[in-house]
Amino acid sequence: MTLSSPPEQIGYMAELGVERTLWKPGVSRLELTLTENHLNKGGVAHGGIHMILLDSALGSALVASLKIEEWCATTQLTTSFLAPARPGERLVAEGRVVRRGKHVAHLAGEVKVGDRLVATASGTWAIWSNRPPSLMND
Numbered sequence: 001m002t003l004s005s006p007p008e009q010i011g012y013m014a015e016l017g018v019e020r021t022l023w024k025p026g027v028s029r030l031e032l033t034l035t036e037n038h039l040n041k042g043g044v045a046h047g048g049i050h051m052i053l054l055d056s057a058l059g060s061a062l063v064a065s066l067k068i069e070e071w072c073a074t075t076q077l078t079t080s081f082l083a084p085a086r087p088g089e090r091l092v093a094e095g096r097v098v099r100r101g102k103h104v105a106h107l108a109g110e111v112k113v114g115d116r117l118v119a120t121a122s123g124t125w126a127i128w129s130n131r132p133p134s135l136m137n138d
Helices: 011-016 047-063
Strands: 019-024 027-033 071-081 090-100 104-113 116-128
Touching: 011 047, 027 047, 047 071, 047 090, 047 104, 047 116, 090 116
Parallel strands: none
Antiparallel strands: 019 027, 027 090, 071 116, 090 104, 104 116
């Protein structure tokens, strides 16, 4: 069985400065050093930054365990914002597969700055044996 390889960091992930530091079946880690461009009007990391990191870290944990021909997509993601993160701080987002079935997977993860918990998430992903027809190019 051939498992999926990590995708190249392109587009918005590359522009944001996200780095993949762990990719193995069931577990993924992404990291980002906060800059002024990542902040909200209050001077702390925008919640969307946490959401991008969590959605991507959790999804990557699942993708790393999929066969190369399989496909998945986030169907639900619940996030809790627990503490602010400031410029210069390094966000570390980890995702893990909690339970996987044939068509559905449950995942969980967190964003930390050092030992400080900044955000948590849990989510559900749909799994297909092949890319869904609705996502095929005509």
